[in-house]
Amino acid sequence: MAQEKQSADSVESPGFYEIAWNLYHSYENFKEKSLTNRRFKHSDIVRLIEQLKNKKNFKVDKVGNSVEGRDIYLISMGSGKTKVFLWSQMHGDEPTATAALFDMFNFFSDDNAFPDLKKLILTNLSIYIIPMVNPDGAEEFQRRNIVEIDLNRDVLRQQTPEAKILKEVFDSLKADFGFNLHDQGREYSAGNSFNPASISFLAPAPDYEKIADKITEKTAKKLKEQKGLSLAGTGGRMMDDIQMMAMSFNYYHEVNLEQARELIVYSINKYLSDINNSQEIRPYLHEYPFSSKNVEIMIFVYGPDRLELPPEKIYCITSRKGIIRYYTRSDRDHPICKETYDEALSEITFSQGLGVVRK
Numbered sequence: 001m002a003q004e005k006q007s008a009d010s011v012e013s014p015g016f017y018e019i020a021w022n023l024y025h026s027y028e029n030f031k032e033k034s035l036t037n038r039r040f041k042h043s044d045i046v047r048l049i050e051q052l053k054n055k056k057n058f059k060v061d062k063v064g065n066s067v068e069g070r071d072i073y074l075i076s077m078g079s080g081k082t083k084v085f086l087w088s089q090m091h092g093d094e095p096t097a098t099a100a101l102f103d104m105f106n107f108f109s110d111d112n113a114f115p116d117l118k119k120l121i122l123t124n125l126s127i128y129i130i131p132m133v134n135p136d137g138a139e140e141f142q143r144r145n146i147v148e149i150d151l152n153r154d155v156l157r158q159q160t161p162e163a164k165i166l167k168e169v170f171d172s173l174k175a176d177f178g179f180n181l182h183d184q185g186r187e188y189s190a191g192n193s194f195n196p197a198s199i200s201f202l203a204p205a206p207d208y209e210k211i212a213d214k215i216t217e218k219t220a221k222k223l224k225e226q227k228g229l230s231l232a233g234t235g236g237r238m239m240d241d242i243q244m245m246a247m248s249f250n251y252y253h254e255v256n257l258e259q260a261r262e263l264i265v266y267s268i269n270k271y272l273s274d275i276n277n278s279q280e281i282r283p284y285l286h287e288y289p290f291s292s293k294n295v296e297i298m299i300f301v302y303g304p305d306r307l308e309l310p311p312e313k314i315y316c317i318t319s320r321k322g323i324i325r326y327y328t329r330s331d332r333d334h335p336i337c338k339e340t341y342d343e344a345l346s347e348i349t350f351s352q353g354l355g356v357v358r359k
């Protein structure tokens with residue numbers, strides 16, 4: 001299965017990254033404050049679902065009852081052609097995704113924030129959600145339902161009302177995408193950090209992803225020390241082997257075109273040298289040596305105060321498939337300059353002490 005991490009793969013314009021960044025930093029505004037305790041119960045979410053009934057973006061339907069008679073709800077939003085179905089907490093002691101779904105509802109019921117993004121999502125997708133498939137298990141904070149059946153194993157056998165409800169909704173929707181949302185134990189970390197993974201997609205990471213993460217981290221550390229680039233995200237395209245590795249940075253200093261070029265070429269070179277000098281990763285590289293076409297770098301530029309620079313200044317530098325682009329905020333979709341890595345390299349003078357090495 002393809003491992004698409006947060007990568008520069010499917011986007012040409014930096015707009016997507018900017019949205020992701022802004023979303024990440026405004027998350028506190030949407031966070032459902034009443035679901036902080038992991039042992040919240042069915043009654044806690046019913047109260048929130050009642051409120052959703054009055055909001056314009058949502059449709060709320062009761063789709064059945066648990067063994068102990070608790071109502072199970074299907075919440076839908078959007079009118080797009082592509083159907084997405086998400087359900088959470090089949091295991092009663094795995095509440096993270098349920099809480100996250102209510103954060104998402106808050107996001108979609110806020111009329112002011114991200115109006116264009118919401119419109120884009122709700123006109124392209126029809127989203128269906130069952131939060132807390134196993135309310136009786138949640139009541140006891142136990143994995144199984146009240147008659148000790150694991151719902152995740154019961155979808156085929158259909159012994160429980162909860163699994164039947166899920167199957168019926170699943171079959172009637174014929175969704176294009178389904179997300180079976182579970183928690184993982186806290187021993188699983190997110191990438192190479194100490195942050196535990198809160199939600200995982202069931203695609204186990206092969207070892208080479210860990211090796212790739214390690215190299216990316218090493219390069220990022222050097223780039224922080226040498227150039228003041230702060231790592232914002234990492235990614236890659238890894239399907240059977242490593243085809244592409246990616247990282248994005250924030251940079252808190254205004255740059256002109258020449259400085260922007262130096263910064264991105266320097267970063268690409270450092271990344272390539274760390275990748276190509278690693279014996280450990282070599283067997284997994286789609287091609288060796290990796291070239292500028294195999295790495296993607298995105299640098300967001302802010303003022304020293306971390307605020308946006310004026311619209312005519314460079315705010316984003318990207319390198320993707322060997323092409324470097326420089327964007328200002330005045331036209332986020334069209335770069336002010338676009339050149340190949342080799343062209344950029346030939347513009348740079350070595351006297352500037354960049355450590356650029358030609359092959």
Ligand SMILES: [Zn+2]
Nearest residue numbers: 091094182183
């Ligand atoms: Zn689970």
